[in-house]
Amino acid sequence: MDADFSSQRTKMVDCQLRTTDVTNASILDAMGAVPRERFVGEERRAIAYIDEDVRVAPARGGAGPRYLMEPSPLAKLLQLAEIKATDRVLDVGCATGYSAAVLSKLATSVVALESDAELAAAAQTSLAALACDNVTVVAGPLHQGHAAGAPYDVILIGGSVERVPDALVDQLAEGGRLVVVEGTGNAGMARVYLRSDGLVTGRNAFNAAIKSLPGFELTRAFEF
Numbered sequence: 001m002d003a004d005f006s007s008q009r010t011k012m013v014d015c016q017l018r019t020t021d022v023t024n025a026s027i028l029d030a031m032g033a034v035p036r037e038r039f040v041g042e043e044r045r046a047i048a049y050i051d052e053d054v055r056v057a058p059a060r061g062g063a064g065p066r067y068l069m070e071p072s073p074l075a076k077l078l079q080l081a082e083i084k085a086t087d088r089v090l091d092v093g094c095a096t097g098y099s100a101a102v103l104s105k106l107a108t109s110v111v112a113l114e115s116d117a118e119l120a121a122a123a124q125t126s127l128a129a130l131a132c133d134n135v136t137v138v139a140g141p142l143h144q145g146h147a148a149g150a151p152y153d154v155i156l157i158g159g160s161v162e163r164v165p166d167a168l169v170d171q172l173a174e175g176g177r178l179v180v181v182e183g184t185g186n187a188g189m190a191r192v193y194l195r196s197d198g199l200v201t202g203r204n205a206f207n208a209a210i211k212s213l214p215g216f217e218l219t220r221a222f223e224f
Contacts, residue, residue: 005037008049012036012071016051022075026083030105031075038126039068039098053211056096057119063214066095066119069158073190073208074099077179080192080205081154083107090149090171093142093158093213097123097135103156104132111149112137115215142215145171152176159213160188169193169200181208 013032022028037048040056047054053067083089087107094100094112096119103110104127112127112135114120124137138146143165145155151173157164157180164180172178178193186209193202 005035005045005048009033009036012049012051016072017075020072020076022072022079024079026106027075027078027102030102031071033105034098034101035130036068036071036098038130039096039101039122057116061116063116064212066093066116066214067159067211068095068098069210073181073210074102076206076208077156077181077190078102078106080190081156081177081179083154087153088149088151088173089154089156090146090152090168091156091158092145092168094123094137095119095158097127097132097137099156099158100135100137101127101130101132104135107154108134110135111146111152113140113142113146114138115140115142142213143167147171155179157181157213160184160208160210161213161216163216164193165216169195172200174198181210184212185209 009032037045040048053070055067057066059065083106089103089107089110091100091112094114100110100112120139127135145168150171153173153176155178160181172195176195181188181190188208190205190208191202
């Protein structure tokens with residue numbers, strides 16, 4: 001079975017990543033090495049490498065279901081972030097820890113933020129089993145980030161959001177990059193925000209349809 005998963009990882013890299021303009025060798029190597037099947041439930045391991053978002057938790061506590069992001073948009077967001085080996089990264093909405101495991105191979109340190117206690121515990125267990133010693137899992141509201149570990153060179157938001165909260169932007173270091181998909185469904189757009197000379201600017205990068213991340217919903221004004 002492990003050999004089969006290894007083959008599926010290779011196919012994922014060759015057929016889902018390389019074919020969607022993911023060319024960064026470090027990202028291809030990292031995603032070809034991290035066992036994605038370890039980060040989904042036993043009943044979903046057979047579809048761990050499908051080119052779709054994979055559910056890892058049901059709706060609970062007023063929040064919607066949670067997913068592992070589809071491999072291609074995840075890889076493209078990581079490539080957009082231009083992660084260096086010396087970077088400190090905040091992984092917002094790490095879920096079961098897969099994105100943090102990939103990031104652990106690209107950056108010097110990773111803070112994996114998760115609001116769901118069960119998912120945070122699962123991430124801690126899986127990351128420890130894979131000896132991802134440069135990852136720290138922390139619990140807290142996703143939209144608030146983790147100011148105690150700021151500033152960060154890179155912030156990855158692990159699902160689509162309606163808008164990026166100021167609290168997260170404020171945690172970017174000078175020269176820092178925040179990558180995210182804004183919008184829902186087929187209207188999603190990957191964007192990168194850069195802090196330069198104290199100012200933060202953003203630009204569109206590519207279309208992306210991924211599952212939304214709970215906790216970032218805009219408050220709707222009452223209309224008469």
